[in-house]
Amino acid sequence: MNNKNKTFIDKLRSSGLRPTNQRVEISKFLFNRKKTFHFTVEELKNSMNLKRSKKISTATFYNTVHALKSAGHLKEFSLENNTSYYDTNITSHHHFFDNGKVIDIKSDKITFQKLPEAPKGKKIKNVEVVIRLENNN
Amino acid sequence: MNNKNKTFIDKLRSSGLRPTNQRVEISKFLFNRKKTFHFTVEELKNSMNLKRSKKISTATFYNTVHALKSAGHLKEFSLENNTSYYDTNITSHHHFFDNGKVIDIKSDKITFQKLPEAPKGKKIKNVEVVIRLENNN
DNA sequence: ACATACTTTAGAATAATTATAAAGTAGTTA
DNA sequence: TAACTACTTTATAATTATTCTAAAGTATGT
Numbered sequence: 280m281n282n283k284n285k286t287f288i289d290k291l292r293s294s295g296l297r298p299t300n301q302r303v304e305i306s307k308f309l310f311n312r313k314k315t316f317h318f319t320v321e322e323l324k325n326s327m328n329l330k331r332s333k334k335i336s337t338a339t340f341y342n343t344v345h346a347l348k349s350a351g352h353l354k355e356f357s358l359e360n361n362t363s364y365y366d367t368n369i370t371s372h373h374h375f376f377d378n379g380k381v382i383d384i385k386s387d388k389i390t391f392q393k394l395p396e397a398p399k400g401k402k403i404k405n406v407e408v409v410i411r412l413e414n415n416n
Numbered sequence: 417m418n419n420k421n422k423t424f425i426d427k428l429r430s431s432g433l434r435p436t437n438q439r440v441e442i443s444k445f446l447f448n449r450k451k452t453f454h455f456t457v458e459e460l461k462n463s464m465n466l467k468r469s470k471k472i473s474t475a476t477f478y479n480t481v482h483a484l485k486s487a488g489h490l491k492e493f494s495l496e497n498n499t500s501y502y503d504t505n506i507t508s509h510h511h512f513f514d515n516g517k518v519i520d521i522k523s524d525k526i527t528f529q530k531l532p533e534a535p536k537g538k539k540i541k542n543v544e545v546v547i548r549l550e551n552n553n
Numbered sequence: 554a555c556a557t558a559c560t561t562t563a564g565a566a567t568a569a570t571t572a573t574a575a576a577g578t579a580g581t582t583a
Numbered sequence: 584t585a586a587c588t589a590c591t592t593t594a595t596a597a598t599t600a601t602t603c604t605a606a607a608g609t610a611t612g613t
Contacts, residue, residue: 434609434610434611435610436609436610437609456600457600457601458599458600474601475601475602475603478600478601478602498599498600499599499600500600500601
């Protein structure tokens with residue numbers, strides 16, 4: 280096992296998952312890239328399985344993505360189409376939504392002048408902004 | 417038809433819907449209340465049908481809610497559970513999310529110091545903030 | 554009251570996701 | 584290394600939210 284795989288395997292182990300072949304490939308596919316990756320499980324499955332002779336099963340994709348998410352290696356978000364989206368950028372940040380397309384906005388691009396207090400007994404876990412876009416005229 | 421029903425019927429007509437009995441009852445149930453109402457179609461169906469001997473069908477709930485939403489009388493939003501939620505408060509506003517519970521935040525409770533530009537050829541349709549809450553340890 | 558186009562409804566179909574249980578594999582132990 | 588045990592993978596069934604379909608019913612203009 281070469282060193283390049285180390286980080287992917289660590290993400291799996293810290294998610295409570297044994298690094299099986301399938302999982303290591305999924306983890307590589309997700310995290311071995313420069314830019315943030317936004318995806319649905321179905322999209323992930325299709326793009327990985329397209330190139331493979333031996334397909335990875337749907338259940339394995341769901342299990343792996345869920346475990347990575349629970350461990351905090353992926354972030355889940357929703358559009359208005361009853362599908363879960365995941366984001367490899369787990370730092371607190373914001374989004375443009377442009378007809379189903381999602382673009383990250385770095386956290387420091389948005390600052391607040393005024394924010395409400397949390398209700399009694401509660402505290403703020405995080406604040407996320409969605410800026411919906413439409414075409415110019 | 418008394419005057420009280422007028423506004424509910426108007427909402428239906430302006431959504432391109434004939435004011436049938438079922439639709440008028442749904443519209444009343446949704447809009448004849450002081451406070452904003454957040455719901456899923458399933459919740460709406462269950463709470464209305466519980467009291468009724470003659471049930472309104474699922475398809476009618478979906479059709480009516482969709483038409484009201486398309487006409488701008490309801491606003492749709494999503495949590496992370498692959499279900500569509502609707503909000504009778506259609507004014508631009510923000511939300512607290514507290515473990516599946518949703519609380520409105522008036523628009524003027526949040527103001528921005530800095531917001532990013534829209535990408536080229538696009539403009540901002542709206543900006544919505546979600547403040548996630550957790551319990552005070 | 555008639556005609557017609559729109560509605561309602563039960564039930565089938567679809568899409569995303571979760572559950573099941575049999576066959577396979579990783580990691581430990583002898 | 585062999586054997587064991589617990590964890591995995593997989594195909595398939597089940598579930599949930601939603602949409603579709605087509606037959607029977609109703610609103611609305613004349």
